[in-house]
Amino acid sequence: xxxxxxxxxxxxxxxxxxxxxxxxxxxxxxxxxxxxxxxxxxxxxxxxxxxxxxxxxxxxxxxxxxxxxxxxxxxxxxxxxxxxxxxxxxxxxxxxxxxxxxxxxxxxxx
Amino acid sequence: xxxxxxxxxxxxxxxxxxxxxxxxxxxxxxxxxxxxxxxxxxxxxxxxxxxxxxxxxxxxxxxxxxxxxxxxxxxxxxxxxxxxxxxxxxxxxxxxxxxxxxxxxxxxxxxxxxxxxxxxxxxxxxxxxxxxxxxxxxxxxxxxxxxxxxxxxxxxxxxxxxxxxxxxxxxxxxxxxxxxxxxxxxxxxxxxxxxxxxxxxxxxxxxxxxxxxxxxxxxxxxxxxxxxxxxxxxxxxxxxxxxxxxxxxxxxxxxxxxxxxxxxxxxxxxxxxxxxxxx
Numbered sequence: 325x326x327x328x329x330x331x332x333x334x335x336x337x338x339x340x341x342x343x344x345x346x347x348x349x350x351x352x353x354x355x356x357x358x359x360x361x362x363x364x365x366x367x368x369x370x371x372x373x374x375x376x377x378x379x380x381x382x383x384x385x386x387x388x389x390x391x392x393x394x395x396x397x398x399x400x401x402x403x404x405x406x407x408x409x410x411x412x413x414x415x416x417x418x419x420x421x422x423x424x425x426x427x428x429x430x431x432x433x434x
Numbered sequence: 435x436x437x438x439x440x441x442x443x444x445x446x447x448x449x450x451x452x453x454x455x456x457x458x459x460x461x462x463x464x465x466x467x468x469x470x471x472x473x474x475x476x477x478x479x480x481x482x483x484x485x486x487x488x489x490x491x492x493x494x495x496x497x498x499x500x501x502x503x504x505x506x507x508x509x510x511x512x513x514x515x516x517x518x519x520x521x522x523x524x525x526x527x528x529x530x531x532x533x534x535x536x537x538x539x540x541x542x543x544x545x546x547x548x549x550x551x552x553x554x555x556x557x558x559x560x561x562x563x564x565x566x567x568x569x570x571x572x573x574x575x576x577x578x579x580x581x582x583x584x585x586x587x588x589x590x591x592x593x594x595x596x597x598x599x600x601x602x603x604x605x606x607x608x609x610x611x612x613x614x615x616x617x618x619x620x621x622x623x624x625x626x627x628x629x630x631x632x633x634x635x636x637x638x639x640x641x642x643x644x645x646x647x648x649x650x651x652x653x654x655x656x657x658x659x660x661x662x663x664x665x666x667x668x669x670x671x672x673x674x675x676x677x678x679x680x681x682x683x684x685x686x687x688x689x690x691x692x693x694x695x696x697x698x699x700x701x702x703x704x705x706x707x708x709x710x711x712x713x
Contacts, residue, residue: 431596
């Protein structure tokens with residue numbers, strides 16, 4: 325299980341009510357939509373559930389990059405604990421407590 | 435024995451000892467390390483924004499053979515970042531322009547210009563001749579092709595990518611970590627990912643990422659340090675921050691996985707984001 329450094333507030337909640345957290349990290353211009361490079365979320369059962377919650381929080385521009393209809397958007401790479409979700413179960417990927425999720429765009433230029 | 439005396443024994447000329455003296459006096463490099471660099475053979479795919487700094491620094495360092503493959507010609511819109519080329523090179527083949535600059539910088543370096551595209555038909559034949567392959571491409575189709583060919587041949591692949599204010603770098607050593615396909619899956623459909631022509635790129639950005647790629651190549655040739663294997667390095671020029679994303683090999687990867695389904699190269703029907711190399 326990866327070791328996650330939780331902010332003090334998360335540790336307080338965790339100790340007091342036993343809530344588990346996942347770490348979500350954003351890179352490149354995805355940060356333009358989130359305004360932060362990382363956040364912590366209470367445990368979600370699936371990747372889709374997490375991405376829906378993130379989209380509710382960060383707004384339509386974020387949602388438009390993440391989703392294309394019912395699928396993941398083509399500009400986005402999402403890793404769960406370093407593995408591409410395309411090689412897991414896509415949006416149906418099951419998430420576990422303390423998972424680390426990285427969201428970043430594909431970069432074409434050279 | 436002094437490192438410079440050792441250099442004489444290794445048959446470096448006086449000029450070479452002077453040229454490479456700042457390498458030779460580094461204990462971890464020395465004349466033996468410089469010899470490794472001078473015997474190195476590197477293929478750079480694309481003589482554009484990334485390929486320019488990579489080629490300059492590897493030629494300056496004394497890499498013995500550098501092949502530059504690019505089928506494009508120099509355009510005015512390239513000159514904001516593609517520092518191998520000058521205003522006087524407009525319309526000239528980028529591979530030839532690169533050869534002229536690199537040979538002028540270091541006549542020790544044998545530069546092989548190839549004015550063609552890397553394709554499924556020629557990739558294995560070309561790549562097998564080199565110790566290292568550098569990503570200076572501007573499209574996913576070629577990146578996936580290089581990755582697959584390098585995995586099949588067991589050759590190291592030094593990836594870089596840039597867009598707007600953002601860049602990334604990763605070193606792929608087959609058998610030692612994830613390949614490009616493990617992390618990026620399949621090439622995006624045409625038009626899905628913005629190109630530098632569409633979204634722009636800060637001129638200096640490919641310089642930053644290209645220099646990291648060149649550093650990795652030299653470390654690889656020297657056998658020194660920790661490479662960017664399993665660590666996708668990301669760079670945000672606006673905040674001037676580097677971050678690392680831990681990335682893992684996918685056992686189900688179609689090219690480097692336990693039971694690969696891609697066992698021969700095929701030209702993708704997807705043109706990626708641009709038909710040319712080294713945008």
